Each structure stands twice: as C-alpha cells, then as structure tokens.
C-alpha cells in the first residue's frame with residue numbers, strides 16, 4: 001500500500017496552481033473515441049485515473065501521447081475493438097463512458113458493468129435506459145453490458161427524478177451526437193464537468209443546444225472532426241486546498257480556477273469564518289482562527305458537491321460549535337468518520353446525517369484512506385493535527401490529485417509519500 005506521512009501543525013501559506021479536472025477530463029477522453037481524427041486536449045491532469053483511461057483508449061485502438069506535460073493527443077482514426085477490458089473498467093467507474101462513445105461511433109459496445117464501490121452502490125441503470133431509448137438492444141449477462149444498434153435514433157428521455165446523474169447525462173450525450181434525429185435529455189446534470197464535455201463535442205462539430213441547462217437538445221450529425229480543447233479546472237482540488245487552509249489556518253491562493261464554479265463552496269468557507277476573495281481565475285483565503293460550525297447538505301450542481309463533503313467534515317471537526325452535514329448522493333460517503341475519530345474528532349452518524357461536535361485539536365494517528373475523497377479528508381486533517389499522521393491506502397490520492405504532496409509542500413506542509421511497489425511500476429510504465 002502507498003502511504004503518506006504528515007507532521008501537522010504548520011499553518012499553510014502561499015500559492016498553488018490547480019490542475020485540470022479529473023471528472024471533467026475523463027469524458028473528453030471517451031468523447032475523442034467518437035472522432036476519426038486527432039483531438040488535442042489541454043489541461044489534462046497527470047493522475048492515475050487519466051492514465052487508466054489512456055490505457056483503455058489504447059486497448060480499443062486509439063493512439064494517445066502526451067505532447068506536452070498536460071497536453072494529450074488522441075488519434076482515434078482506427079478503433080480496433082468494441083470490448084473494454086475488465087481490468088481497466090474495474091479500476092474506475094469513469095471508464096464506463098466508453099460505452100456511449102463506442103455505441104455512438106460503431107453501433108456496438110461490450111463493457112463490463114462497473115459494479116458497486118466503497119462510496120456506495122453505483123448502478124448504471126439510467127445509462128442503460130438512455131441507450132435503450134436511442135434504440136439500442138442492451139443486454140447484461142455474466143457481468144458484461146452488451147449494446148448494439150444498426151442505427152441509433154434520437155428520442156426524448158427523462159433522467160430519473162430522484163437524482164440527476166452526471167455519468168448518465170454524459171454517456172447518453174456521447175451515444176446521441178452521431179444518432180439519426182433529435183435527442184432531448186430532460187433533467188440533465190448541469191455540472192461544469194458536463195458542460196466541459198458539451199463544449200468539446202460542439203467544438204468537434206456536434207449540434208448541442210441547452211448547454212449547461214437541464215434540458216439538452218442534441219441533433220445528430222453525420223460525423224465529428226478533430227479539434228483542440230482545454231479541459232476545465234478541478235474545482236474539487238481547488239476546494240480541497242481552500243478547506244485545508246480553513247482547517248490548518250493560513251493564507252492560501254489557488255490559481256487557474258473558475259471561481260464561478262465554486263459559489264456554494266466559497267459560501268461555506270465564508271460561513272465557517274474564512275476571509276475569501278476571488279478574481280477572474282483565482283481564489284484567496286485567509287483563516288486566522290478556529291472555524292465556525294455550519295450546516296450543509298450535498299446536492300447536484302449548483303449544490304454542495306458530495307466530493308468535498310469529507311473535507312467539509314474535517315472543517316466541522318475543528319469548528320467552534322456543532323456542525324451538521326447531510327449526504328444525499330452516495331450512502332457510504334461517510335467512511336472517513338471512523339478514521340477521523342481515531343484522530344480525536346467527535347462525530348456521530350445517524351442515517352445520512354453526521355453530527356459533528358467541534359474539538360479544539362486533532363491528534364496524529366495511523367489511519368486508512370478508503371477512497372479518493374476520504375483520503376483527501378485525512379490529509380487535510382493530518383495538516384492540522386498535533387504530531388504525525390500516517391495515511392495508508394494513499395494510492396487513492398494519486399488517482400485524483402496531481403502532485404498533492406508537492407503542492408502541499410509548496411504551501412509549507414511537512415508531508416512525504418511512499419508509493420507501493422506496484423504503483424511505482426505502473427506509473428513508470430505509463431510515463432514511458
């Protein structure tokens with residue numbers, strides 16, 4: 001297992017540049033499969049989930065190459081397979097996006113079902129009903145989804161009303177851009193990462209209206225062409241560093257961000273007592289005392305993101321007063337609570353609500369990350385804690401955060417990481 005060691009207690013100070021978004025860039029890589037041409041994607045984060053997606057594209061026949069540190073060229077002129085390898089789908093759920101792209105381009109896709117995961121059950125039923133609505137015959141057998149259509153035909157569909165689904169919205173859009181006729185997706189997700197995918201497709205020649213709204217209208221086109229496109233900044237990474245400032249105290253500026261994507265997060269930081277100021281592409285935060293307690297409920301965009309809920313929990317753990325956090329998206333997103341309790345937090349979970357009585361201090365302890373965002377919450381906690389925190393399972397962090405250790409060191413944190421032998425080998429292979 002990879003581990004991270006942090007000696008906590010230093011306030012953070014300085015600036016960091018935020019990388020491109022993991023969840024914004026993964027759909028772009030899948031979308032490039034729709035284009036029998038070269039696509040150039042800028043602001044690609046150098047993280048393990050992107051590496052895994054590149055492996056997936058290569059396994060399907062596309063040529064992928066970093067032409068600069070964060071600029072990826074994808075040539076999907078020749079797709080040689082419609083079957084996604086299980087060992088790559090298993091690594092991360094975002095790889096299921098190749099289903100929509102392969103179905104849209106070639107009328108056929110065989111993709112293992114991604115299954116559940118540690119943050120809760122993560123079905124793909126909305127994705128599959130979207131494919132069916134477009135006329136595909138979809139079967140699930142022996143853990144593999146097979147979708148086929150002689151020709152996909154546009155249709156009107158309503159994403160389930162209980163949730164808006166980021167993944168299903170993207171997957172159905174990918175399948176629909178080359179379909180015959182008009183597709184209308186009602187109750188579509190409006191996340192900046194979804195808009196990023198819509199704008200990439202538009203730039204490649206797709207006819208999409210209602211970008212960024214919950215009614216997306218797609219008129220199928222004959223074909224798409226290659227283009228150059230810049231991925232969206234990672235609002236989760238930016239939020240993590242800003243919350244870390246609130247937890248460890250200090251004076252931190254995050255650069256290369258889109259503050260307009262972060263309204264609800266900046267509002268929470270202000271309610272917690274941080275001084276926050278933003279400009280066109282930066283956010284500056286100052287924290288000079290213990291945070292105030294707050295109440296927050298996760299919700300699809302523009303609501304508070306579930307991906308920052310664990311970090312918000314750490315802010316609450318050190319706040320003056322009682323914080324209440326309700327999770328509405330993923331039932332097991334509170335996995336970090338037991339680990340945080342080992343560091344001295346006073347937290348109780350009642351169904352989907354965490355009641356957090358703020359304590360003045362956390363204490364370093366050996367803890368374990370169970371997913372990307374739980375891991376980032378433990379890092380943030382370790383920055384403020386007295387003494388050493390050793391986080392095992394830190395390979396999750398490399399899936400979603402580019403150079404987390406280096407960026408935190410730049411802000412004055414005492415942090416080191418040791419990759420597992422397997423991670424090291426895999427990363428060396430990827431970077432060749």
Ligand code: EPU
Pocket residue numbers: 022023024026093094119121122123124125126127128163164165166167168305306307329330372373400
């Ligand atoms: N859902 C269904 N059926 C479906 C699809 C979704 O019931 O077919 C439910 C899910 O179980 C969940 C809710 O709908 O309760 C919303 O899930 P959504 O489909 O929006 O999530 P996702 O597309 O699987 C993406 C991000 C997640 C992020 C969520 C919510 C990617 C690769 N993943 O997942 O990111 O938490 O949206 O914003 O974009 C992470 O980065 O750590 C991460 C988990």
